[in-house]
């Protein structure tokens with residue numbers, strides 16, 4: 100796991116797998132951890148790595164309910180986990196889904212864990228909406244971000260001009276229309292995120308490198324171009340993301356989400 104200080108109040112932790120990013124946000128004496136690394140050793144060292152940099156989470160947040168984004172509970176079992184309303188609906192509609200998919204992925208990777216993932220006591224957050232962070236008037240803006248899946252929330256931390264967008268705007272993953280997602284919803288999310296990216300200095304994607312504003316705007320354009328190609332039946336992957344794995348994702352996108 101790699102730790103990178105993006106701002107004095109933002110620490111980004113990148114997992115060894117899928118370049119999965121977690122981000123700790125700090126303001127007014129409070130700290131929120133968004134998303135999570137994957138491996139048990141990364142989760143075990145997470146509280147220590149954060150504390151060393153002065154980040155002590157009071158709450159967790161997940162951008163969406165995919166198992167690879169809700170694992171912080173394994174590191175901080177007693178902290179509340181906040182999710183957007185759409186994610187809450189997904190968790191209620193498919194109880195145990197994240198746990199089952201985590202077990203399957205762990206089995207594929209021969210990963211063993213000491214304890215099961217508990218997702219009890221999840222709290223629903225207003226989206227679109229704002230939540231306070233700390234006692235100095237700082238806020239996290241929550242923006243709807245569906246399309247990758249049926250649920251999704253992007254978090255804009257205005258005090259640091261950092262956008263945590265979930266599984267969008269990645270330099271390593273093409274737009275992935277996963278179960279419950281759709282091309283039109285994905286497009287709407289990109290269109291909705293564009294003005295937020297304009298206000299951001301940095302964008303932390305669910306997977307991949309932290310982007311500057313211009314880098315993220317470039318990815319946003321490339322992703323819209325990819326969706327056009329996908330709907331037109333062409334196999335044009337975005338530049339720099341044409342890999343064997345991304346071709347598999349593209350094939351699934353085309354098979355399941357293009358009429």
Ligand SMILES: [Zn+2]
Pocket residue numbers: 165167168266305306
């Ligand atoms: Zn993901």
